[in-house]
Amino acid sequence: DADVTQTPRNRITKTGKRIMLECSQTKGHDRMYWYRQDPGLGLQLIYYSFDVKDINKGEISDGYSVSRQAQAKFSLSLESAIPNQTALYFCATQGSANEKLFFGSGTQLSVL
Amino acid sequence: GQNIDQPTEMTATEGAIVQINCTYQTSGFNGLFWYQQHAGEAPTFLSYNVLDGLEEKGRFSSFLSRSKGYSYLLLKELQMKDSASYLCAVRRDDKIIFGKGTRLHILP
Numbered sequence: 667d668a669d670v671t672q673t674p675r676n677r678i679t680k681t682g683k684r685i686m687l688e689c690s691q692t693k694g695h696d697r698m699y700w701y702r703q704d705p706g707l708g709l710q711l712i713y714y715s716f717d718v719k720d721i722n723k724g725e726i727s728d729g730y731s732v733s734r735q736a737q738a739k740f741s742l743s744l745e746s747a748i749p750n751q752t753a754l755y756f757c758a759t760q761g762s763a764n765e766k767l768f769f770g771s772g773t774q775l776s777v778l
Numbered sequence: 779g780q781n782i783d784q785p786t787e788m789t790a791t792e793g794a795i796v797q798i799n800c801t802y803q804t805s806g807f808n809g810l811f812w813y814q815q816h817a818g819e820a821p822t823f824l825s826y827n828v829l830d831g832l833e834e835k836g837r838f839s840s841f842l843s844r845s846k847g848y849s850y851l852l853l854k855e856l857q858m859k860d861s862a863s864y865l866c867a868v869r870r871d872d873k874i875i876f877g878k879g880t881r882l883h884i885l886p
Contacts, residue, residue, distance in 0.1 A: 699874065701876070706881070707878050707879065708865055708876040708877050708878040708879040709821070709865065709867075709876040710876070711873060711874070711875060711876075714872075714873065716872070722872075722873075724873065725875065754818075756820060756821075760874075763808070763869065763872065764809060764826070764828065764869075766811065766823040766826060767811070767813075767821075767823070767874065769820035769821055769822075770820065771819075771820055772818075772819075772820055
């Protein structure tokens, strides 16, 4: 089983719909991140969390919200999806500040 | 990505050596990662540099100069499977910010 699991793997939705992307991990890591990747580009940081009570905005948080329900779960929501939010979304975990990121397999989201 | 600069694309020949450069703003810098990413897949970790100098790991090496805000990834004995994007990521304060990545094409 994967250590970092993202659901769903693919999602097609319509403009204006609310959508939630989920991430769960079995690594016992406190640090979790959400990134989006547009075709041919690098990863942009949306939100990150270092604890259940800790939520921090990244580079491009507008239009997104997150929930850290437990150490193992970090969900990303799009309150009202728009077409330019079509992208590949990655969740990642990290054990401590100097350790590498462990990525989920990604969620491909298409907003029509 | 907050002034993390890498070349967009590079091309090299199988068996050769290629160096991928990354420059970044030094404020709040705590460390630099390199990741490899094949199309449609998650990034995979290659290296992490905190101190100045060269770290070698098999065919891949990574160099850091903190004072110059500069790093490079050196790939030796290139293989076709090395065709991928290479992402430079900076640990700035508590955040990890990625550059736009360098797409590396390997020619036979």
